Amino acid sequence: MPDYVIIGGGSSGGVIASRLSEDPKTTVCLLEAGGSGNSPLVSTPGAFAALIQDFAINTLNWRYNTEPVTALNGRRLYNPRGKMLGGSSGMNGMVYIRGDRSDFDNWHDLGNQGWSYNDVLPYFRKAERNVRGDSQYHGAFGPLHVSNGDASFKAYGAFIEAAASLGHPQNEDFNGDTQEGIGVYQFTVKDGRRAGVKRCYIDPMLVRSNVRVEVNARAQRIVFDGNRAVAVEFVQDGEVRRVDVQKEVIVSSGTFNSPQILMLSGVGPRAELDRHGIEVVQEINGVGQNLHDHPDVMMIFETRKRIGIALNPLGLIKSTKDLLHYIVRKGSWLGGSVAKIGGSQR
Numbered sequence: 614m615p616d617y618v619i620i621g622g623g624s625s626g627g628v629i630a631s632r633l634s635e636d637p638k639t640t641v642c643l644l645e646a647g648g649s650g651n652s653p654l655v656s657t658p659g660a661f662a663a664l665i666q667d668f669a670i671n672t673l674n675w676r677y678n679t680e681p682v683t684a685l686n687g688r689r690l691y692n693p694r695g696k697m698l699g700g701s702s703g704m705n706g707m708v709y710i711r712g713d714r715s716d717f718d719n720w721h722d723l724g725n726q727g728w729s730y731n732d733v734l735p736y737f738r739k740a741e742r743n744v745r746g747d748s749q750y751h752g753a754f755g756p757l758h759v760s761n762g763d764a765s766f767k768a769y770g771a772f773i774e775a776a777a778s779l780g781h782p783q784n785e786d787f788n789g790d791t792q793e794g795i796g797v798y799q800f801t802v803k804d805g806r807r808a809g810v811k812r813c814y815i816d817p818m819l820v821r822s823n824v825r826v827e828v829n830a831r832a833q834r835i836v837f838d839g840n841r842a843v844a845v846e847f848v849q850d851g852e853v854r855r856v857d858v859q860k861e862v863i864v865s866s867g868t869f870n871s872p873q874i875l876m877l878s879g880v881g882p883r884a885e886l887d888r889h890g891i892e893v894v895q896e897i898n899g900v901g902q903n904l905h906d907h908p909d910v911m912m913i914f915e916t917r918k919r920i921g922i923a924l925n926p927l928g929l930i931k932s933t934k935d936l937l938h939y940i941v942r943k944g945s946w947l948g949g950s951v952a953k954i955g956g957s958q959r
C-alpha cells in the first residue's frame with residue numbers, strides 16, 4: 614500500500630510525485646487518466662498549434678467546452694486541457710511567466726500563510742534551470758529548463774517597436790522586478806524540444822522503485838472511512854480497480870477535474886451533491902465554484918511575405934523546409950513556442 618496516491622500526473626501532480634519520491638523510503642502511486650504523452654506533437658514546440666485543436670483524433674486533449682455563457686450571448690467556449698503524463702504542460706504555450714507579485718501577496722493577505730511572493734520565490738528558483746543563470750529572481754540548478762525565445766521574425770520586432778512608439782516600456786525579464794511592459798518571453802524549451810513536467814520531472818523519476826505510475830487510469834472516486842481518505846477507485850482497461858493508501862490522497866487533476874473528483878467523492882456544496890444523489894462526506898461550499906479564467910482571443914492576419922509563422926495545416930505543409938530543418942537540427946520556428954512576445958499593463 615503506497616504512502617501517497619496522487620490523482621492526475623499533470624504539471625502539479627508530476628512535480629509532487631517527483632519531489633515526494635526523492636526520499637526512497639516514501640512510496641507513491643501516480644494515477645493518470647491520459648496516456649504516456651510520448652508524441653512528436655508534444656515534444657515539438659511548434660506543434661502546439663495543432664495539439665490544442667478540437668479534432669476527433671486528438672486523444673492528448675480533454676477538448677472541453679463550457680456551458681453556454683450568458684454574457685457571451687449563450688455561446689460555448691472551447692477549452693483545451695492536456696490529457697497525458699505531464700498534463701497541460703504537455704500542450705501549453707511554454708511561456709515561462711509566473712504569477713504577478715501582487716497576486717501572491719493578495720493570497721497571503723487573505724490569510725493563506727506561506728503564499729506571499731517572498732515565500733514562493735525560493736521554490737520558483739529551486740525549480741528553475743534558467744539559461745540566465747542564478748540570480749535574485751532565477752535559479753540555475755533545478756530540473757525545469759528555461760531558455761530564451763528567438764524572436765527574429767520581422768513581425769515580432771515590428772510589434773515591439775510599435776508598442777514602444779505608443780509609450781509602453783520594454784521589459785527584459787517578466788519574472789524580474791515587474792511584469793509591466795512589452796518584451797520577448799522565456800520558454801520551458803530545451804534544445805528545440807518542449808521541456809514540460811513529463812520530460813523534466815516524470816521521466817527522470819521513472820527509474821525509482823518507490824514510484825508506481827499508472828496511465829490510462831481514470832480516478833472516479835476517493836473512498837472515505839469517516840472523514841479519512843483510505844483509497845482511490847479508478848477505471849483502467851474497462852475495469853474498476855482500487856488502490857489503498859497509507860497516508861494521503863493528493864488531488865491534482867486540473868482546474869476542472871479536481872473539483873469533479875472531490876464532488877463525486879462526496880466533498881463539495883451540499884445542494885449540488887444532493888442534486889446528483891451523492892452522499893455528503895464533507896460539505897465545502899467553495900468546491901467547483903468561483904472559476905477565474907482568461908479568454909484567449911486570436912487575431913490571425915494573412916500575408917504573402919514570410920515575416921511570421923503559419924498557424925494552419927496548409928501553411929505547415931508549405932513549410933516543409935522548416936519541418937526538415939527541425940527534424941535534422943531541431944531548428945526553425947518549430948523548435949520554439951509560437952507565442953514569442955507579449956506584454957502586460959495594469
Ligand SMILES: Cc1cc2nc3c(=O)[nH]c(=O)nc-3n(C[C@H](O)[C@H](O)[C@H](O)COP(=O)(O)OP(=O)(O)OC[C@H]3O[C@@H](n4cnc5c(N)ncnc54)[C@H](O)[C@@H]3O)c2cc1C
Pocket residue numbers: 620621622623624625626644645646647665693694695696697698699700701702704705706707708709710830831832833865866867868870871874
Ligand atoms: C492551451 C494552453 C496553453 C497554455 N499556455 C501556458 C503558457 O504558455 N505558460 C504557462 O505558464 N501556462 C500555460 N497554460 C497553463 C498551464 O499549462 C496550466 O496552468 C497547468 O498545466 C495546470 O496544471 P495542473 O497540474 O493544475 O493541471 P494539468 O497539468 O492539466 O494536469 C491535470 C492532469 O490530471 C489528469 N486527470 C484529470 N482527471 C483525472 C482523473 N479523473 N484521474 C486521473 N487523472 C486525471 C489530466 O489528464 C492531466 O494530466 C496553458 C494551458 C493551456 C490549456
